[in-house]
Amino acid sequence: MNIENTKAQMRKGVLEYCILSVLNNKDLYASEILEHLKQAKLLVVEGTLYPLLTRLKNAELLQYRWEESTGGPPRKYYTLTDLGKKFLAELDQTWNELNQAVQQVTQQ
Amino acid sequence: MNKTININLGGLVFYIDEDAYQQLKNYLSAIERSLSSSEGKEEIIADIESRIAELFNEKLKDNKQVINQQDVHSVIQVMGEPEDYRVDEEVFGGDEKQSKSSASSRKLYRDTDNKMLAGVSAGLGHYFGINKNWIRLLFLAFSLSGGFGLLLYAILWIGMPEAKTTAQKLEMKGEPINLDTIEKKVKEGFQSVKKNVEEVDLNEVGQKIKNEGRSLGDALSTFITEFFGVITTIVKGFFQILGKLIGLVLITVGSGVLIALLIVFLFMGMIDVHLAKDWGFIYQGFSDYPEWLMHLLLFIAVGIPFFSLLLVGLQMVFNQMSKLHTGVKVGLFALWLLSVVGLIGMGVTQLNSDVVGTQQLEEKNMVFEASTDTLTLDFKRDSKLDMLWEDAYWQDQRTLTPGYDEQGNEILASKKINLSLGLSDTAQIRVAVAKKARGLRYNSALDRARAVDYEWSLNQDSLVLSDYFTTPSRWKNKGQSVKIGLELPKGTLVKMSERSAEGVEHFWQLTGDRGQNTHLWVVEDQDHLRCLDCE
Numbered sequence: 061m062n063i064e065n066t067k068a069q070m071r072k073g074v075l076e077y078c079i080l081s082v083l084n085n086k087d088l089y090a091s092e093i094l095e096h097l098k099q100a101k102l103l104v105v106e107g108t109l110y111p112l113l114t115r116l117k118n119a120e121l122l123q124y125r126w127e128e129s130t131g132g133p134p135r136k137y138y139t140l141t142d143l144g145k146k147f148l149a150e151l152d153q154t155w156n157e158l159n160q161a162v163q164q165v166t167q168q
Numbered sequence: 169m170n171k172t173i174n175i176n177l178g179g180l181v182f183y184i185d186e187d188a189y190q191q192l193k194n195y196l197s198a199i200e201r202s203l204s205s206s207e208g209k210e211e212i213i214a215d216i217e218s219r220i221a222e223l224f225n226e227k228l229k230d231n232k233q234v235i236n237q238q239d240v241h242s243v244i245q246v247m248g249e250p251e252d253y254r255v256d257e258e259v260f261g262g263d264e265k266q267s268k269s270s271a272s273s274r275k276l277y278r279d280t281d282n283k284m285l286a287g288v289s290a291g292l293g294h295y296f297g298i299n300k301n302w303i304r305l306l307f308l309a310f311s312l313s314g315g316f317g318l319l320l321y322a323i324l325w326i327g328m329p330e331a332k333t334t335a336q337k338l339e340m341k342g343e344p345i346n347l348d349t350i351e352k353k354v355k356e357g358f359q360s361v362k363k364n365v366e367e368v369d370l371n372e373v374g375q376k377i378k379n380e381g382r383s384l385g386d387a388l389s390t391f392i393t394e395f396f397g398v399i400t401t402i403v404k405g406f407f408q409i410l411g412k413l414i415g416l417v418l419i420t421v422g423s424g425v426l427i428a429l430l431i432v433f434l435f436m437g438m439i440d441v442h443l444a445k446d447w448g449f450i451y452q453g454f455s456d457y458p459e460w461l462m463h464l465l466l467f468i469a470v471g472i473p474f475f476s477l478l479l480v481g482l483q484m485v486f487n488q489m490s491k492l493h494t495g496v497k498v499g500l501f502a503l504w505l506l507s508v509v510g511l512i513g514m515g516v517t518q519l520n521s522d523v524v525g526t527q528q529l530e531e532k533n534m535v536f537e538a539s540t541d542t543l544t545l546d547f548k549r550d551s552k553l554d555m556l557w558e559d560a561y562w563q564d565q566r567t568l569t570p571g572y573d574e575q576g577n578e579i580l581a582s583k584k585i586n587l588s589l590g591l592s593d594t595a596q597i598r599v600a601v602a603k604k605a606r607g608l609r610y611n612s613a614l615d616r617a618r619a620v621d622y623e624w625s626l627n628q629d630s631l632v633l634s635d636y637f638t639t640p641s642r643w644k645n646k647g648q649s650v651k652i653g654l655e656l657p658k659g660t661l662v663k664m665s666e667r668s669a670e671g672v673e674h675f676w677q678l679t680g681d682r683g684q685n686t687h688l689w690v691v692e693d694q695d696h697l698r699c700l701d702c703e
Contacts (some may be wrong), residue, residue, distance in 0.1 A: 109214050
């Protein structure tokens with residue numbers, strides 16, 4: 061059992077949830093999402109994010125629109141779809157339950 | 169000065185150093201490989217590319233214009249290794265068979281991150297997809313049994329480049345070479361050929377369709393192009409495998425012969441030294457030249473071709489083996505040529521040295537009353553030499569180095585003597601000693617014959633002979649021999665000690681059971697003595 065693996069798996073397990081949460085308040089493009097996640101140390105390297113975003117988009121939880129940027133490449137701004145919002149609400153609930161359950165178990 | 173390349177990344181144009189471009193390209197294709205099973209792979213790559221473009225853009229402030237390797241390296245650090253993209257799939261239940269990623273095979277590098285000594289074993293481990301410890305164990309085993317492992321390790325150390333850049337590390341950890349991946353490669357080749365053909369189709373055939381409509385001929389030609397493309401790919405794949413197999417054979421043969429040579433070379437030397445120490449003499453081979461020189465030349469002359477065979481084999485199996493420096497190659501070839509010329513030269517001089525044979529004659533006569541006087545024959549035998557001869561394996565050679573003469577020169581002793589007994593028709597004892605030798609010319613042969621030192625004397629009533637002669641050691645095997653012709657009147661009485669009789673018996677027939685004492689003999693016939701007072 062590799063501790064680093066376990067840690068990474070824990071982090072990555074909640075990544076989808078976090079991405080959806082970040083996008084709940086505001087439409088963001090990849091680098092901004094990255095900033096949020098990196099600040100919270102949920103993400104060590106950026107590469108992990110892109111397959112995830114595509115997966116979420118393919119699951120129709122996210123959609124994006126192109127916006128030109130000054131001096132850089134055009135940006136993909138991601139936004140939650142209706143399905144994504146429902147999904148997020150469910151995840152919120154699950155997370156709270158899970159959180160409580162974990163706390164209860166670990167504090168005994 | 170660096171060549172730069174113009175690239176389009178996420179819709180932006182960048183100037184990038186050529187080496188940095190290679191690194192970036194490898195990185196992107198490695199990512200593509202690790203994403204092979206994901207849906208929307210192209211989209212992910214496009215996203216990643218535009219993110220990299222953004223990062224590059226940040227780096228190009230302050231009048232900096234060109235992306236260099238360092239920039240690419242730092243971008244890779246920010247973006248993460250291709251494995252990071254892949255682990256994500258595992259966690260989220262993507263296709264679990266990560267080894268099913270597409271494309272290029274692993275390359276052989278030294279893995280200095282996981283090194284014990286130089287990272288050779290770790291690198292080989294990546295290459296073959298085996299745990300590196302097994303390979304270390306193998307090296308250890310081969311090293312202990314004959315030292316071959318050490319040699320191989322050294323060769324690989326020289327030959328395998330170190331994985332320095334991320335791209336190289338990626339290549340190193342790529343895919344193992346097995347039947348699966350080879351099959352996949354062939355399929356990929358098929359696909360890419362198909363793709364190419366389709367593109368050609370669209371561009372060229374599309375034009376034709378506009379003009380005259382697509383004919384059966386076009387379809388056929390497309391099919392044929394495609395078909396041959398596939399065949400080419402399959403044949404290429406086949407030859408790649410064949411190449412590896414041949415490479416393996418070359419490695420086996422090359423290293424096998426080298427080991428054998430090494431063992432022979434080392435142990436021959438040891439035997440020589442061993443004998444010299446224990447028994448105080450050194451075997452004199454057929455050559456005038458020192459044995460070690462001949463062994464060394466032989467070792468080089470045979471070893472270098474097989475060494476190059478081994479290198480070629482290694483190169484065939486591991487494409488990544490760096491080639492030998494041209495200077496080293498030329499040096500090796502020159503060394504080989506020298507040793508071959510040397511060997512040929514040695515052989516020629518050796519053969520030539522035996523062309524002319526001659527002899528130096530010494531004679532003595534003595535009046536002798538055969539009926540009354542008794543001749544005492546003393547056949548001198550050096551006991552130290554006798555011991556040496558008994559121990560020598562090569563008794564037929566009969567040439568040994570027992571020691572030094574009064575001047576401190578090394579001398580050879582030889583038992584190539586012949587003693588014949590003839591009947592004298594006068595009342596005289598006649599002794600003729602012929603010292604023989606061979607040489608390239610008459611003079612050199614005569615010099616050698618004269619240099620043969622045979623001790624003998626004839627006076628009053630005693631004849632002293634030796635059963636060996638000596639010669640300077642600089643002339644080995646020049647056909648030196650000594651022939652002693654002894655003529656005695658029939659009925660001459662000869663007194664011989666037991667020890668002398670034992671020596672003489674090699675040449676003459678002695679009748680009579682002589683026991684351990686000195687006996688009296690009578691000359692019966694040619695080479696024949698009869699005992700008078702034996703039991």
